[in-house]
Amino acid sequence: LRCMPEPYKIKVVEPIRLIPRKERERAIKEAGLNQFLLKAEDVFIDLLTDSGTGAMSQDQWAGLMIGDESYAGSRNFYNLQKSIEDIFGYKYFVPTHQGRGAENVLFPLLIKPGQYVLGNYHFDTTKAHIELKGGRAVNLIHERAYDTAVEHPFKGNIDLEKLEAFIVEHGAENIAFILMTVTCNSAGGQPVSMENIRGAYQIGKKYNLPVLLDAARFAENAYFIKKREKGYENKSIPEIVLEMFSYSDGCTMSAKKDGLVNMGGLIGIKEDYELYQKVRQMVVPIEGFPTYGGLSGRDMEALARGLREVVDEAYLASRIHQVQYLGEKLKEAGIPIQEPVGGHAVFVDAKRFLPHIPQSQYPAQALCVELYIESGVRGVEVGTLLAGRDPETGEEIYPELDLLRLTIPRRVYTYNHMDWVAEGLARIAARKDEIRGLKMVYEPKILRHFTAQFEWV
Numbered sequence: 001l002r003c004m005p006e007p008y009k010i011k012v013v014e015p016i017r018l019i020p021r022k023e024r025e026r027a028i029k030e031a032g033l034n035q036f037l038l039k040a041e042d043v044f045i046d047l048l049t050d051s052g053t054g055a056m057s058q059d060q061w062a063g064l065m066i067g068d069e070s071y072a073g074s075r076n077f078y079n080l081q082k083s084i085e086d087i088f089g090y091k092y093f094v095p096t097h098q099g100r101g102a103e104n105v106l107f108p109l110l111i112k113p114g115q116y117v118l119g120n121y122h123f124d125t126t127k128a129h130i131e132l133k134g135g136r137a138v139n140l141i142h143e144r145a146y147d148t149a150v151e152h153p154f155k156g157n158i159d160l161e162k163l164e165a166f167i168v169e170h171g172a173e174n175i176a177f178i179l180m181t182v183t184c185n186s187a188g189g190q191p192v193s194m195e196n197i198r199g200a201y202q203i204g205k206k207y208n209l210p211v212l213l214d215a216a217r218f219a220e221n222a223y224f225i226k227k228r229e230k231g232y233e234n235k236s237i238p239e240i241v242l243e244m245f246s247y248s249d250g251c252t253m254s255a256k257k258d259g260l261v262n263m264g265g266l267i268g269i270k271e272d273y274e275l276y277q278k279v280r281q282m283v284v285p286i287e288g289f290p291t292y293g294g295l296s297g298r299d300m301e302a303l304a305r306g307l308r309e310v311v312d313e314a315y316l317a318s319r320i321h322q323v324q325y326l327g328e329k330l331k332e333a334g335i336p337i338q339e340p341v342g343g344h345a346v347f348v349d350a351k352r353f354l355p356h357i358p359q360s361q362y363p364a365q366a367l368c369v370e371l372y373i374e375s376g377v378r379g380v381e382v383g384t385l386l387a388g389r390d391p392e393t394g395e396e397i398y399p400e401l402d403l404l405r406l407t408i409p410r411r412v413y414t415y416n417h418m419d420w421v422a423e424g425l426a427r428i429a430a431r432k433d434e435i436r437g438l439k440m441v442y443e444p445k446i447l448r449h450f451t452a453q454f455e456w457v
């Protein structure tokens with residue numbers, strides 16, 4: 001499975017340390033069995049998220065030195081604007097501090113209370129912003145995404161029949177917009193095919209609905225299209241990216257993923273000047289000013305350069321192969337994962353791995369805690385804990401997928417680190433029937449997974 005070596009060499013290193021098991025047991029206990037509450041220094045290999053945790057290049061670091069911190073009209077804003085024009089083919093954009101900043105500015109301009117926002121599968125913070133603006137987030141991903149054992153090249157695809165049927169049934173006037181998340185994080189970092197993006201866009205046009213991309217991992221999505229979709233094998237990544245964005249009216253983007261930066265986000269608008277004007281007004285009270293949107297000049301420069309780096313095929317091949325490699329190692333150890341392996345993470349199917357733990361006892365969270373104790377590796381739960389409660393009934397939602405996400409930061413870890421993670425999980429697999437469920441002893445009201453506290457059942 002080894003592919004071409006990484007197209008970069010290491011120049012700076014940051015020490016990491018595996019603290020003794022006794023200390024790991026104490027640390028996670030003090031964190032209420034919630035890995036979000038651990039100190040980063042007590043984590044050996046941090047697979048909590050690929051968001052903002054990647055390594056920047058020498059070109060990006062060099063760019064910090066030409067950060068223009070003028071309040072308005074910063075040079076770096078115009079450099080970022082050029083990157084967005086060249087890569088997305090969009091005429092307008094506004095920077096924001098991260099993805100949620102983009103959602104917080106854009107969504108109230110598009111959603112009337114009670115309207116639906118239709119998508120393949122909204123990420124949880126995006127769903128939260130849709131609901132906070134009075135919208136109703138609806139996931140219409142194709143059924144196959146819920147069966148982790150089923151292999152399909154584009155499990156992130158929206159079910160186009162369901163999409164059109166929903167619009168016809170509820171009336172286009174009750175739909176705010178269509179949001180396509182590429183790649184689809186919640187379904188396991190699964191890509192969306194060009195045909196599917198085009199199909200959703202055509203349906204949007206047919207019913208006069210805006211179509212937006214949640215573009216956090218757009219480059220990884222483009223790579224999968226090149227590798228897996230007929231007719232794209234000879235297209236360059238930049239060509240594929242331009243075509244993807246041509247099938248949208250705009251995008252929100254957490255640049256902390258495929259922007260290759262530690263902080264950043266943006267709202268992109270293809271050509272709707274009127275919407276752009278509204279966004280420029282809204283960004284002032286929320287993110288500061290239209291030419292900096294919550295970012296310093298140097299951050300915008302790092303992003304302007306990161307967007308150009310992320311569409312490099314040699315980089316994408318090495319990044320995605322490393323994720324595939326970890327997936328293969330886990331499969332060899334008989335650990336059930338979402339197949340095929342996605343672009344930014346390996347998702348362990350905790351329901352299949354720990355069938356003796358009911359979803360009401362958070363199997364993926366229990367596995368996450370065990371993995372930290374066993375090997376100092378921090379993953380994250382994408383399952384019942386994350387799903388939260390139904391906003392209307394208050395009942396816990398038991399999602400189809402109860403996954404432990406092992407999220408690989410970009411350009412940070414080596415294959416040895418991946419082996420360490422796989423061996424830790426293999427040791428757990430040997431004693432998995434002894435793993436106990438969890439009960440939540442403190443439950444926050446909003447986005448509970450960040451600060452919830454647990455005890456072993």
Ligand SMILES: CC1=C(O)/C(=C\N=C(/Cc2ccccc2)C(=O)O)C(COP(=O)(O)O)=CN1
Pocket residue numbers: 048049050051098099100101123125126181185214216254255256265
């Ligand atoms: C598809 C997509 C995302 O994946 C996304 C953020 N993902 C994150 C960041 C995160 C969120 C919640 C808990 C832990 C970590 C991820 O770990 O996966 C956002 C929000 O972006 P933001 O974090 O910059 O505000 C919008 N869309």
